Amino acid sequence: MQQKSIAIYGRAFNSSVVPYVKQLFAYLNEKNITVYIYSDFYDFLNGQLECPNTLHRYYNHQDLPQNILFLLSLGGDGTMLSAVSQVRDSGIPIAGVNFGRLGFLASIHKTKIIQALDDIFAERYTLQARDLLEVSSDQQNIFKDANFALNDITVFRHDSSSMITINVKLNGEILNSYWADGVIIATPTGSTAYSLSCGGPIIMPGSGNFVITPVSPHNLNVRPLIFSADSELELEIESRTEKYILSCDSKNETLTTATKLHIKRAPFSVNLIRLASDSFFGTLREKLLWGLDVRNY
Structure with a gap:
């Protein structure tokens, strides 16, 4: 059985989310997942926590392994936009964990990382192609x-x-x-x-x-x-x-x-991972407060 591999991309974030990153690494280690992490992000994380010694570093989109299942973006929507430059026209799907505020693109809540990854590894998701x-x-x-x-x-x-x-x-x-x-x-x-x-x-x-x-x-x-x-x-x-x-x-x-x-x-599109709990209109209702009586706030 071929070992599963993923990539992780991120940028500097508030130290309050470090426990969620630790939880993520513990989960990936338990599942025996090979992890390739963006080198600059690895350097940042090393100042925040003790990174597992099993991590593999990659430095740019050119040496990002093409056999990975998906790229996991840790941050907000801005980090997701930056992650597009990592996958480019490779077709590698992107899943986003929201460490930011709004989370239109990074749709996985930081408290539901494990549940989301269980669904992704079990292939309980759809790919949504987005034009560029x-x-x-x-x-x-x-x-x-x-x-x-x-x-x-x-x-x-x-x-x-x-x-x-x-x-x-x-x-x-x-x-x-x-x-x-x-x-x-x-x-x-x-x-x-x-x-x-x-x-x-x-x-x-x-x-x-x-x-x-x-x-x-x-x-x-x-x-x-x-x-x-x-x-x-x-x-x-x-x-x-x-x-x-x-x-x-x-x-x-x-x-x-x-x-x-x-x-x-653009001559290529980007594949975003969307879980069963994700919905375009659900996101609009949640993020834009549609259907709420604002007189109560």
Whole structure:
């Protein structure tokens, strides 16, 4: 019988969750699971607890073993977004333990780690493929080989002095010139993040759509627009400072207005592990307090 292997990825977290990490390692040791842990995270953990000497370290996505069952992300939704850069187009599923606050993506509660892992190892789960966005430019290599985003790609003004103009074409046709602080191009996954806070709609995963949402537009009749994920956007930015900020999930670059952008669906998707207790609408009800009479709070 082949020994089971998993990978663990994480970032620095509050010491209050250390007992849950200890519980996790004890469980994996008891089940005789081979564990590959991200090297930077291992260094952080070593300052918090005594790590098992059976752990194997990996250093980047290139030496992440391809025969692992899944990658376990320890942290919040931001850690889950960063974990995408570890698996990339490998098809390795990601499961997220929520050590953060909101937990839209990292859906496993820290008090239910053992129960969740029992279900995963017993194959009582489904895989949900999530679309990603890809950004590129003819003028320069943006974000090198990590030019993809699970949540959103955002163009934002460089300073606080004035708006920018974002000229957008959709499949070669002029869509709009957005006079605003910026625009957000979001996936269904990212529709409940920054886009939602700027008035964008919630899009169900798997619907085959993206959304472009303006950030503080000058014209109040400019509204978010849902468009097909098979489309391609071209963005040309005008700014008094001749600079703007491009954000790709948690990655940022400052670009000049000479840099034109192409945004489309990435050539690969990411598989998220969803347990029987997980539900998209259940998550919305829980996280957004749908159905609760707020007059009682």
